[in-house]
Amino acid sequence: MSHVKTPIYMDHHATTPVDPRVVAVMLPCFSEEFGNASSRSHAFGLRAEELVDEARGQVAEFVGARKQEIIFTSGATESNNLAIKGVWESYRSKGGHIITQVTEHKAVLDTCKYLESQGAQVTYLPVDKTGTVSIDDVKSALRPETVLISIMFANNEIGTLQPIRELGKLAKEHGIVFHVDGVQATGKLPLNMNEYGIDLFSFSAHKMYGPKGIGALYVRRNDPYVRLSPMMRGGGHERGIRSGTLNVPGIVGLGKACSVASTEMSEEVSRVKSLRDRLEQGLKSGLEDVFLNGHPTERIPNNLNVSFAGVDAESLLSGLTDDMAVSSSSACSSGGLEPSYVLKAVGTRPDLLHTAIRFGLGRFNTAEEVDYVIDRVISVVRKLRAVSPFYGDSAKNK
Ligand SMILES: Cc1ncc(COP(=O)(O)O)c(C=O)c1O
Structure with missing residues (x-):
């Protein structure tokens, strides 16, 4: 033994750990293929743009979404912040009420607490002894001014899976944006944003055999078109939602991690x-x-x-x-x-x-x-x- x-x-x-197949596709992006994906005037930039585009396709396919619905971020902490603050700022005129649950990751809970200091009202729902939130509790918490439901797919400590499909249906019936922190579920079960009724989905490469410092936020682009205020302003990258020079090696790594997960x-x-x-x-x-x-x-x-x-x-x-x-x-x-x-x-x-x-x-x-x-x-x-x-x-x- x-x-x-x-x-x-x-x-x-x-x-x-980073899968060796992921490392292999990332390495050239540090040396020969090092261009800035926004430099459209030369071959280096165009190649980087091509690599990002290919990776975006792999990521989109993995979560059952379209390419234009994927926003690259530095990881799930940023994706959660962007989703929750971005919705709250954009939908403030409709109302400032958010529903979440007590067992979320700190990246969700602390973001909600911060928004409370800015005037948001947040309901933190309890869970039962298995760690599951009750659909009836979510229903009773709904208010006319509710703009966001944020419930994680799977808990990072006890692994409990939430009833995401039912929650997605409920959110849709009430016209409320539904955000899911999907970090611990990616690579563990087949994902499709339409099937689950998810409007915003946060995930991170380093939890699925990709590199640290790169993640993504899926943002639904039709039925409904989810509006998000940016948190990083600058050169207008990622459809203006997340400015900053793209992390090409990381993005390529995330793409490969997603395609390996999809097949295996x-x-x-x-x-x-x-x-x-x-x-x-x-x-x-x-x-x-x-x-x-x-x-x-x-x-x-x-x-x-x-x-x-x-x-x-x-x-x-x-x-x-x-x-x-x-x-x-x-x-x-x-x-x-x-x-x-x-x-x-x-x-x-x-x-x-x-x-x-x-x-x-x-x-x-x-x-x-x-x-x-x-x-x-x-x-x-x-x-x-x-x-x-x-x-x-x-x-x-x-
Ligand atoms: C459920 C959940 N959400 C968010 C995060 C934060 O992810 P990241 O490390 O990519 O910022 C983690 C990481 O521990 C997590 O488990």
Whole structure:
């Protein structure tokens, strides 16, 4: 078992390695094909423009959209900011009410909080114990002045998938713009903006085997035509919505990452899902008192978030650092370790809040790695439980 190379990377919700096929198409963009995609007066610029155009096509196809609906950004944080602030500024005359949910990523929550300081009214809906928002709650939150519903596709901690299709339908019936933070869902399930009724969709290359610092926002261009105020003003790039010289190597990388995902997704998803299930079963058969956080079935295929009763997640991580890269659900703050707001929102038992570990499997993980991880986690959890004042004596020797 020890022939696996450690530390094993199992933190693919945080970021992914760049696929070598993506690196290969990016490299020439740093040297021979380095032109500015806006320089129309010479071959270097025209070639760069051609590369961007090809990548835009790959990205559009991947999300089931048209080329002219893709705006390149620096990543999903920027896409979320652009979508939410852009809609709010553009539709202010209609009203300033936004609906979102408490388990969104900070890039959505903090943007909404900022807009509240500018006069917006924001409803933060709760979620149930699986992390799912209720359609009825969204319906009851609707007001005549609601201009935006922003709900993520899949949660980055617990992996819960939201009822996006139903939400899209509801938004359309009421003529409200529907934004989806799709970061954790891209590459995990087939996407089509019309089928899901999505008007704005944020995603990021580094979560899907592409490079960091590049992402995109899908912006619907008909039925309805979504208006967005720009946040970056300047040379009028990206239809005036996002000025700034285009990141050609990044865009080419995102395009390739999308085309690889398009062709390999169904095979990859079933492989990764079976590894994830093997991990879950392995941990549960070797240990008592392991609790799944999130939805038992409606979750992304690579996510496993579990609480190990009686074990402090930070101590577990320290015991595992040489073996694997996984993540705890606590966030560092000035006052120490804050329990995850997502775990709190799903009503996790207080004694389990600091015991959760997120495993994020990915394209290059193997069954041997999963078995090694199971073995090491079981061993460290047992050791920690044996000395834990928070774990019952009767259970210690199991
Ligand atoms: C759900 C979600 N939204 C947004 C982001 C931010 O993405 P980026 O790193 O591309 O800014 C992340 C990254 O952790 C995420 O998981």
